[in-house]
Amino acid sequence: MIEVGRICVKTAGREAGKYCVIVDVMDDGMVMVTGPKAVTSVKRRKSSIHHVEPTPETIKIKKNAADEEVIAAYKQSGLFAKLGVKEPTAKDIEKAKDAERKRATAAKTKPKAEEKKEEPKAEAKEEKKAEPKKEAAPKAKKAEKSKASKPKAKK
Amino acid sequence: MPTPAQRSRSFSKNRITTPGGKVKTHFTKKKPGMARCASCSKPLHGVPRGLPAEIRKLPKTQKRPDRPYGGTLCAPCTKRKIKSKNMERWEK
Numbered sequence: 001m002i003e004v005g006r007i008c009v010k011t012a013g014r015e016a017g018k019y020c021v022i023v024d025v026m027d028d029g030m031v032m033v034t035g036p037k038a039v040t041s042v043k044r045r046k047s048s049i050h051h052v053e054p055t056p057e058t059i060k061i062k063k064n065a066a067d068e069e070v071i072a073a074y075k076q077s078g079l080f081a082k083l084g085v086k087e088p089t090a091k092d093i094e095k096a097k098d099a100e101r102k103r104a105t106a107a108k109t110k111p112k113a114e115e116k117k118e119e120p121k122a123e124a125k126e127e128k129k130a131e132p133k134k135e136a137a138p139k140a141k142k143a144e145k146s147k148a149s150k151p152k153a154k155k
Numbered sequence: 156m157p158t159p160a161q162r163s164r165s166f167s168k169n170r171i172t173t174p175g176g177k178v179k180t181h182f183t184k185k186k187p188g189m190a191r192c193a194s195c196s197k198p199l200h201g202v203p204r205g206l207p208a209e210i211r212k213l214p215k216t217q218k219r220p221d222r223p224y225g226g227t228l229c230a231p232c233t234k235r236k237i238k239s240k241n242m243e244r245w246e247k
Contacts, residue, residue: 009241
């Protein structure tokens with residue numbers, strides 16, 4: 001059942017319950033999968049066979065086919081209506097491409113070491129802010145009390 | 156039955172000395188139980204446990220896993236459900 005061009009349902013993760021197409025079958029029980037993203041919001045990614053449930057539908061595509069070719073194959077076989085999925089406009093396809101590009105650039109520019117450093121600093125700042133407030137409050141109260149008590153003694 | 160606010164015997168108690176030197180007890184309310192799967196009743200991962208007011212302050216992404224049936228069914232049960240739905244759909 002698991003072959004290039006087979007339409008599947010994802011069963012795990014945030015993309016669970018969404019349709020996808022197998023684009024490549026790898027050796028160790030892994031599979032390359034796309035929605036494409038403009039169609040079913042499943043992005044092109046590796047996935048385990050156990051996280052994918054095959055359906056009887058197939059489309060004719062080559063191995064490692066691009067998203068545009070997959071969309072064209074969807075049109076030919078009339079699967080948009082069968083799966084209950086909207087046919088993507090040119091705008092949707094561009095949006096999906098832009099999002100992928102942004103993600104790719106962000107991954108290159110942001111090394112992991114920087115992210116780790118930022119987190120502990122933020123926590124330390126919060127602790128520092130919280131502590132002085134607690135200390136300051138009782139002192140102020142004591143000061144008020146001492147002021148209040150002094151005039152009584154004078155009388 | 157007393158009103159819920161007066162049912163303080165079952166609350167956990169904190170002994171606190173006030174700035175004036177008095178010893179007082181502070182009552183803290185019980186947390187509700189853990190969120191459980193609707194079909195197999197196992198405790199759910201990724202769903203916080205706390206008073207409703209505390210949970211209301213959290214962002215939506217921290218309240219439940221981002222997945223269909225997230226926060227009501229556990230992961231294996233959702234998998235089973237999606238598989239069975241897929242089977243039913245293509246049998247027709």
